Amino acid sequence: MSFQEAVEATPGVAGAYRPGLRALRAMDRDKVSADNPRNLAGSVDLDGALQAGMPDDPRWDYGVGANSAGEEKVFWVEVHPATEGEIEAVLAKLMWLKQWLQDSAVALDGFPREFVWISSGRTAITQRSPKLKRLALAGGVFKGGHLRIP
């Protein structure tokens, strides 16, 4: 099953698939790039698509499918202020995403994946922060102001 098919088979986001990076809001689009744009398998705006049905949940922002290193994988991208104080909020969103994938998006849950946090503005956190180690232990990685998909 391709990334597009998996999105279209998932209740709540079935109509939210967009080619390339078009599901990303305009203000976030330049925060993600691909070395070879042809390798992009599309994107989905989780936050926007699920807002009506899950208004109070700590929703994750986007999924971006890509053929990377010979396999189709999903970069789950959260664009969020990057300060030490926001790590708890990002961790809560990550827990929500994992649970949502497991309970409601089985087709998407099976893809190889990376959970990536991108700074929405200036970065005020260092890679040496012990809190980022906590995030890593939950499977999340902070990528600074930009995600480059190889």
Add this chain to the structure above:
Amino acid sequence: MTMLKIGSLGQIKQAELTFGDLTVLVGPQATGKSITLQLLKLLVDTGYVQEELRRYGMDWAGKLPEFFDLYFGEGMRSIWHEGQSSVTWNGKPADMVALAKRKRKTESEKLFFIPAQRVLALRDGWPRPFTDYAPGDPFAVREFSEKLRILVEREFTVENLFPQEKRLKKAFRDLLRRDVFANFQLRINKFRSQKRLVLGAGANGDTLPYMVWSAGQREFVPLLLGLYWLMPSTKVSRRGDIEWIVIEELEMGLHPNAISVVMLMIFELLQRGYKVCLSTHSPQVLECVWALKQLKEHNARPEALLEVFKVDRDQGLQEIARSALGKDIRVFFFDRESQTTQDISELETQTQSGVDGWGGLSEFSGRVNEAVARVVANENASSRR
């Protein structure tokens, strides 16, 4: 604003630095950081350097290659490429060939240089005089060593060098006692009529000679003496006409707690009005600089900066912190690949191009986080499919 441009000098293809109150140079080994800092000393102190070399009987016959071998050290004539190398100092070309030829009027020293090889300044626990070195040893090492000799021979009339009430703030003395000297005292004593520095424990008179000091203590004592030189015991805030300080790799041999204390002492040097240039391979040093920049940007109070160092909020330290938060800070990366410098003063965690914004110093931490996160994110993959 002091500016230095270098073209084709040693490993450097092109470098462009604008110095702040605190300027930090980072980059892999052998990318030209030390050459740049020594060049800075030469440009600031041309007359003084020439006079010192002459005073010790050195003669370079007005020739640049010979002069570079004397000043930068044996074999360093090769860093200058005739017809290609260039130096621009504050917007004006610096004619290095003419600089080696001309006898400059003697001037007082304006830049104090604490070299990376500072551990060589002590032999058998006593500072070596300038003439104790080979003519091919770098000027910066010989000169630093000579300064320490003058300091311990002429300025200390008491036996105890550390702790000393009139030297350093009490807070620094307490921290150094805890984090570097482990309650030992640094003393001058005599062994068969030969003066030497020893570490002494308590009142029973037991002493530890230089050779049994820890590696960190051997590295730190020359640095401490250098800081004594820069922080006179009188009410005068600076020594002589010195305006600039260079400290290479301040972190050498030091535990992270001791690095923190030295960084705080550097903030005091800034408060005293010195311009400070550091080179470092330590992520912790850059983390301190990053914290200072962030706190400054967010108009933090001095107490917030002191919290970084986990020290008491005494008035003296608060004033040091307040002053540090007002300083202009620059950070430059010496890139081995392009052989150029990059201004990374923003200290972004990762740049737009995906490069570590800390000149490689946080790259390893980033990779550790990524490797762990990737495995955790994909564990139990087979059960999910």
